[in-house]
Amino acid sequence: MNVSRRMFVGTIGLGAAALAGARAMAQPAAKAGAGGPVSISSANGLRATARALEVLKGGGDPLDACVEGVRIVEDDPADNSVGLGGLPNEEGVVELDASVMHGPTHRSGAVAALRNIRNPVLVAREVARRTDHVLLVGEGALRFARRVGFKEEELLTEAARKAWLKWRSELSRDDDWLAEDEFDLGGTDRGEHAGRGEEGIGRARRLAGLGVEFTTGTIHCSSLTAGGDLSGCTSTSGLSWKLPGRVGDSPIIGAGLYCDNGVGSAGATGRGEAVMQVCGARTIVARMEAGDSPTEACLAMLKMIVDRTRVKRLRNAAGRPDFNVTAYALRKDGAHGSASIWSGGQYSVSDAAGDRHEASAYLFEKAG
Ligand code: GLY
Numbered sequence: 558m559n560v561s562r563r564m565f566v567g568t569i570g571l572g573a574a575a576l577a578g579a580r581a582m583a584q585p586a587a588k589a590g591a592g593g594p595v596s597i598s599s600a601n602g603l604r605a606t607a608r609a610l611e612v613l614k615g616g617g618d619p620l621d622a623c624v625e626g627v628r629i630v631e632d633d634p635a636d637n638s639v640g641l642g643g644l645p646n647e648e649g650v651v652e653l654d655a656s657v658m659h660g661p662t663h664r665s666g667a668v669a670a671l672r673n674i675r676n677p678v679l680v681a682r683e684v685a686r687r688t689d690h691v692l693l694v695g696e697g698a699l700r701f702a703r704r705v706g707f708k709e710e711e712l713l714t715e716a717a718r719k720a721w722l723k724w725r726s727e728l729s730r731d732d733d734w735l736a737e738d739e740f741d742l743g744g745t746d747r748g749e750h751a752g753r754g755e756e757g758i759g760r761a762r763r764l765a766g767l768g769v770e771f772t773t774g775t776i777h778c779s780s781l782t783a784g785g786d787l788s789g790c791t792s793t794s795g796l797s798w799k800l801p802g803r804v805g806d807s808p809i810i811g812a813g814l815y816c817d818n819g820v821g822s823a824g825a826t827g828r829g830e831a832v833m834q835v836c837g838a839r840t841i842v843a844r845m846e847a848g849d850s851p852t853e854a855c856l857a858m859l860k861m862i863v864d865r866t867r868v869k870r871l872r873n874a875a876g877r878p879d880f881n882v883t884a885y886a887l888r889k890d891g892a893h894g895s896a897s898i899w900s901g902g903q904y905s906v907s908d909a910a911g912d913r914h915e916a917s918a919y920l921f922e923k924a925g
Contacts, residue, residue, distance in 0.1 A: 590891030593781035595908040596622060597885055597893045599826045601636055602776045603914065604629050606907035609780045619788035620659040623778040624678050627792050630776050631676045634714045638774045641675040642714040643794020646801045647733070649721050651712040653677040653794055654808040656692075657685055660787035660818030665691050667808035668698040670801075673709040678792040680707060681808070692808060724798055733800050739870050775807055777814065777824030779887040787889060789814050789822040796829070805829025811839035820846045821889055823854070827882035827897075835861040841886050851886035852894030852918050858884055859898050859920055877921055899923045 594613035596606040605626030612622035631640025638644075645651045655677035656667035666685025669692065671677050680702045684693055693701050703709070713721075775793035791814040793807040806813035806829035813829065815838035816822035823841035825832045832838075837858050844854035859882060866878045873879045883897040885904055895904035895917040902917035 588892065590888055590893065591909070592891040593783045593785065595887065595891050595893065595906070596626065596778060596780040597887050597895070597907075598626065598778040598905040599776050599824075599883065599885065600903040600905060600914060601638065602626065602630060602778055603905040603907075603912055605776065605778050606905045607912045609778060610907040610912070613780060613782055618659075619661075619780040619782050619786050620657055620682065620790070622780040622782075623788050623790040624657060624682050626780075627678050627776050627778050627790055628676050631678060631792055634716075636776075637717055637720075637794070637797075639776050639792050639794055640677070641710075641712050642717055643712060644717050644797035645713055645721050645794075646803070647798045648801055649713065649718065649725075650801065651717070651794055652799075652801065652803075653712075653792070654805055654813075655681045655790065655792035656808045656810060656814045657681045657790040658788060658810060658814055658816040658822070659685065660789075660816045660822065663816075663818065665810045665814075665816075667692040667810065668702075669694040669804040669808040671695070671698045671702065673699065673712060674702045674707050675710060675712055676707070678790050680705075681790070681792075691810060694804065695802065721798070733796070733798070733803070735870075775805075775813070775826035775829075777807075777826055777885050779816070779822035779824060779885060779893075781822075781887055781889070781891055785889055787816050787818050787822045787887065789816045789824055789887075791824045791826075793826075793829075806832040806837065809833055811836050813838060815839045815842050817842050817846070819889065821851065821887055823851075823884065823886040825858075825882055825884045828878075828880040831862045831866065831878070831880065831882055835865060837862075837882075837884065841884055845886060845888055850894060851888050851892055852896055854886050855884035855894055855896035856918055856920065859896055863898065863920060883917055894918070896920070 596609035598606045609622035609626035634642035643651045652670045654669045658665040664685045666681045668680045777791040779789040791807040795805045812833045814824045823838040825837045840858045841854040881899045883902045885895045887893045897917045897919045900919040900923045903914040
């Protein structure tokens with residue numbers, strides 16, 4: 558599938574600023590893919606794609622490949638975006654979200670607001686495997702996990718607890734409750750309050766000040782077998798300091814994850830509220846089905862987010878989103894791509910050429 562620059566611009570209608578970033582990196586991804594096996598992931602998932610590729614090379618199922626890879630990162634207490642060591646909600650409790658989608662059967666499973674189980678992605682796979690349901694939440698998800706043999710444990714590490722305590726002790730304004738003058742619906746104000754963050758990803762920078770490393774906030778992984786079967790999974794501890802019970806995009810099929818075995822697999826990391834409101838991953842797969850390259854499809858979904866970020870509190874002085882989202886796409890022919898709202902992103906790839914990070918395309922250049 559060769560997409561000329563003219564067609565690329567016309568297809569997704571990017572503005573000049575967006576095009577400046579997207580143009581250079583979109584073209585390589587427009588080439589036909591080299592087939593499987595291949596696995597892609599968010600930047601924090603290089604160990605995940607390496608493991609997934611091993612499973613694929615051994616003739617394993619594409620969903621097992623994704624899950625075996627992602628569980629490595631869930632098990633790592635040093636990654637504060639997922640599983641053990643994930644940053645907690647505003648009450649200091651770690652609540653995890655995850656989903657899986659199996660291309661060959663078009664079956665999916667997910668858990669949301671799951672406490673005390675370090676590998677939500679494994680529980681999500683069991684939901685798909687053992688039940689007629691797609692999504693279990695909260696107490697019901699925990700009871701299901703117990704019944705099928707998962708071990709409960711404290712997921713809050715010392716580093717995450719210290720970061721949470723510091724946030725609490727500073728009575729941070731960076732929480733998810735809106736002040737009356739920020740209410741988004743109704744009234745006269747409609748979110749006219751200025752953005753809280755600095756340009757780009759203000760929350761990420763503020764997290765760094767709390768002594769915890771900000772990663773990509775979530776892990777997504779998509780895999781393709783040599784025979785052309787696809788699967789994907791997404792796992793997260795969600796937004797740090799979120800309201801208890803808050804569910805992000807990661808466990809929502811069509812938002813943080815979507816896979817169509819005839820087309821491709823896609824996922825997203827970053828601000829889940831934005832991804833959910835444009836049905837992010839489903840949008841990416843639909844764009845690929847309509848002829849976009851993986852990178853073009855990711856950029857088009859991000860452009861939808863930018864165009865629909867209308868409340869001022871979520872925009873910087875230039876009117877651009879004061880948050881980041883990164884999207885990932887793997888097409889059935891093995892072509893893959895990724896894009897972020899803001900520059901500087903990367904994604905992980907493992908294939909015949911080895912394990913590596915590749916640059917994500919982007920819409921806007923981050924200042925400095
Ligand atoms: N994208 C992860 C979340 O918002 O929870």
